[in-house]
Amino acid sequence: MLGTELLETLLASYAECYDIQRDYPIQDAVYPAYAKFNVTSAKYVLMKKAELWRVNCFEHAFFSVVSSLQTEDLQKLRRQITEYMEPQLVRSGAKYPPPNHMYTFLTAIFISEGRVSPEVKKEAQRFRYFKNYLASIRGYSEARLLVFDLEAGEIFGNRAAKEMVKGYRKAGILKKEKNWNLGRNLK
Numbered sequence: 001m002l003g004t005e006l007l008e009t010l011l012a013s014y015a016e017c018y019d020i021q022r023d024y025p026i027q028d029a030v031y032p033a034y035a036k037f038n039v040t041s042a043k044y045v046l047m048k049k050a051e052l053w054r055v056n057c058f059e060h061a062f063f064s065v066v067s068s069l070q071t072e073d074l075q076k077l078r079r080q081i082t083e084y085m086e087p088q089l090v091r092s093g094a095k096y097p098p099p100n101h102m103y104t105f106l107t108a109i110f111i112s113e114g115r116v117s118p119e120v121k122k123e124a125q126r127f128r129y130f131k132n133y134l135a136s137i138r139g140y141s142e143a144r145l146l147v148f149d150l151e152a153g154e155i156f157g158n159r160a161a162k163e164m165v166k167g168y169r170k171a172g173i174l175k176k177e178k179n180w181n182l183g184r185n186l187k
Contacts, residue, residue, distance in 0.1 A: 003111040018035035018036060021034045027080055032063055032064065042055075057103055060085065067114050077108050081143055082129075086131060097141075107146065109147075121147075124156065124158065128160070145161055155169055
């Protein structure tokens with residue numbers, strides 16, 4: 001399976017709930033796709049003006065297809081999170097996120113066509129970015145990193161992406177495609 005094929009498969013699954021933008025530029029890089037999601041929940045009594053509470057939750061997912069994931073890719077991601085994604089996408093340039101902000105996930109999905117080295121895999125699994133605002137009164141933001149290693153047929157990620165990894169493994173997205181790909185290469 002090619003990285004672009006997996007990218008299109010992932011985007012098709014995201015399209016139902018996310019707003020997707022192609023070729024999204026951030027600083028010195030262009031991501032093939034960017035998906036944005038937000039949901040608002042509120043509790044009120046009798047009428048909407050008597051609101052008890054409201055929470056806003058967000059996710060910004062960035063997709064990247066690379067020949068082989070490298071340490072430099074992770075370093076660039078960390079720089080982009082601290083210099084652009086968190087200040088602009090989470091806080092909109094303000095000191096804190098808006099009131100009622102509960103959380104924002106900054107999700108990076110790397111599709112590595114070549115095998116990921118054990119050192120880079122370990123670094124990806126240890127990747128961490130977490131920031132809370134006003135002792136969590138204004139919520140928090142967290143980076144989730146998900147990696148599809150096409151050559152090894154593996155899916156892994158950092159601790160924050162644990163549920164995503166479990167979900168994609170359970171869906172068997174790489175195993176099904178790997179078997180299909182092997183059959184195609186034998187012709």
